[in-house]
Amino acid sequence: MSHVRVALVDDEPLIRSGLAAVIGAEPDLVVVGEAGDGADVPDLVARTSPDVVLMDVRMPRVDGIAATRALVRAGSSARVLVLTTFSNDDHVVQALAAGADGFLLKRSTPEEVVHGIRTVARGESLLFPEAVRELARRHLLTTGAGVATELARLTSRERDVLRLMATGRSNPEIAAELVVGLETVRTHVASVLAKTGTRDRTQAVVLAYRSGFVTG
């Protein structure tokens, strides 16, 4: 193969610009497409057939985990390299389960970024040293590793609801956002509370932040 084709998915234009600048400077790498949300990933990949997708975790509508899952489910051959600001285990576990091939922290240097891209393009998986180290540290601190598994048990709709809860939305607001009935939202909220072992929405939101399910 001549060039490694790279697609960028991040909601922050500045990050995309930075990645494009870094990647464009490498003779063996080429940026073939960009998207600002996970919802646009299937179309982007279909259009540009990238070898590697650099995927942000936190995005407004569809996050990188879900987008990765969608890619894998669609049988795409594109390798997914997940970009994350913080290396917390919830993201790592979820993304690995979703089928990601590696991790990069956003505070990585340009050298680390291009190295990571070449690594996953070769078919190897990449868990960036720093991410692994922080992952281990966190696991020692968290009590019994319950949280990640609890949150992992949530259905995709329940995750949607929890994400919106974590922005301070009320049940009626969430219902409007997701275009479903209020009763449906109440059901999902009840499921989230039951599965996470929390008593009310505030505790669920606290768990979401502390576990890194959402980033503050």
Add this chain to the structure above:
Amino acid sequence: MSHVRVALVDDEPLIRSGLAAVIGAEPDLVVVGEAGDGADVPDLVARTSPDVVLMDVRMPRVDGIAATRALVRAGSSARVLVLTTFSNDDHVVQALAAGADGFLLKRSTPEEVVHGIRTVARGESLLFPEAVRELARRHLLTTGAGVATELARLTSRERDVLRLMATGRSNPEIAAELVVGLETVRTHVASVLAKTGTRDRTQAVVLAYRSGFVTG
């Protein structure tokens, strides 16, 4: 003057690369220096005498607010443009008090960034539309009270209550914890909501996490 001299201060290399790429593409702008922490700002400014400093808020050792304050106190003529991920008025108020000349959200487009740089370079101040809008939205919820207040104006007791709210405690639990009556806690909670412009405890807790008042 020929070129607007710009210095970049951000702990994330990718953001710096992105900004450098965006700014370098403009004929009237030139990047004269970079730093990865607020602690290096005084030296950077002394060496490169920039017209505009693009300053991240959250940095590992010395944050952008403190670095801005240091610059102003040192009598620097450099204009400071603060970069923030979330437009919460706590950062806005603090940075304005410290002497910043404007704000940019990290999710800004390259066009918005270069426009912001030129604006503050002309000596005008810049409160980016989106930041202002979110700020205004928050303040519409508060009754009366003129200027931006937020977390900085909370009394020490109100901070205690907010900290406990941010652990998922209910009002009765907070009352037991602080050894005061339930009604007292309700009063403090009401004050916190009023001063932060939030509607319910969940929104207040979200604000506490996103602003870094508590750490997740």
Add this chain to the structure above:
DNA sequence: CGCCGGCTCCCCCGCGCGGGGGAGCTGTGC
């Protein structure tokens, strides 16, 4: 085919929460 999990919507019920008042007590500052 039937079973089951996920998503959707519906009912009733109790209670904690938040909004709106008021009030007494301290310590500080003019």
Add this chain to the structure above:
DNA sequence: GCACAGCTCCCCCGCGCGGGGGAGCCGGCG
């Protein structure tokens, strides 16, 4: 002396939230 801010506690009131059930629809799986 007085004013004021902060902490404490009290009242009433409306409503959103959470708990407890049930039900229909769909797709996947054995």
